[in-house]
Amino acid sequence: MNDFPFAVVAFDLDGTLADTAPDLTAALNHALQALGRPPVPAEDVRHMVGHGARALLSKGLAATGEVNEELIERGFPIFLEYYQSHIADHSRPFEGLEAALDALAARGVKLAVCTNKLEGLSRELIDTLGWKDRFVALVGGDTLPVRKPDPAPLFAAIERAGGGRAAFVGDSITDTDTAKAAGIPCVAVSFGFSDRPADQLGADALIDHFDDLIPALERIAG
Ligand SMILES: O=C(O)COP(=O)(O)O
Ligand SMILES: [Mg+2]
Numbered sequence: 167m168n169d170f171p172f173a174v175v176a177f178d179l180d181g182t183l184a185d186t187a188p189d190l191t192a193a194l195n196h197a198l199q200a201l202g203r204p205p206v207p208a209e210d211v212r213h214m215v216g217h218g219a220r221a222l223l224s225k226g227l228a229a230t231g232e233v234n235e236e237l238i239e240r241g242f243p244i245f246l247e248y249y250q251s252h253i254a255d256h257s258r259p260f261e262g263l264e265a266a267l268d269a270l271a272a273r274g275v276k277l278a279v280c281t282n283k284l285e286g287l288s289r290e291l292i293d294t295l296g297w298k299d300r301f302v303a304l305v306g307g308d309t310l311p312v313r314k315p316d317p318a319p320l321f322a323a324i325e326r327a328g329g330g331r332a333a334f335v336g337d338s339i340t341d342t343d344t345a346k347a348a349g350i351p352c353v354a355v356s357f358g359f360s361d362r363p364a365d366q367l368g369a370d371a372l373i374d375h376f377d378d379l380i381p382a383l384e385r386i387a388g
Contacts, residue, residue: 173330181358
């Protein structure tokens, strides 16, 4: 029986469930190097994630010189091939995440992922981190014709997780915009990959650690 105010909790992936910045940085810098560009520091990459892999490459190119479609077309497969084979070399769950997911699952909550990462890469990352059985639904950046901040992927993730009252947990303005467009309450994490201070994301609650997730969800449920 579900004694929790939400039937479904959906999560963003990069910067919310896992700190994927080291592997994304390595893959981006591998592609940049192949295009004759200098590397970008990991700290900068943390502010470039959240709009999908092509956007990441485009931002990496912009940080190191000119950007055009031809460079993105050339670099994208190089990025993907490298990232796919190093998907979780250094990517790790954020502290307290797994305990929080266990606690939600124990209360009958269905867990979903709604990310702008390509669905195939997301699945691979989730499997490699040993989370296959934790999430009943996954909607990636290429699952539907539109992606976050369009609300459709979030609606789809919730629906595929069984539907009902839902909340979303994310780390970037893309996530809070998505939740607002969907009319779904949103928790932001302060330890993710935001391009602005987390208290400026406009979330219904802000957490600094996953130990605070369940109390935050209970609070925003009213
Ligand atoms: O930019 C990406 O690749 C995806 O990022 P997200 O999981 O934060 O949506
Ligand atoms: Mg994110």
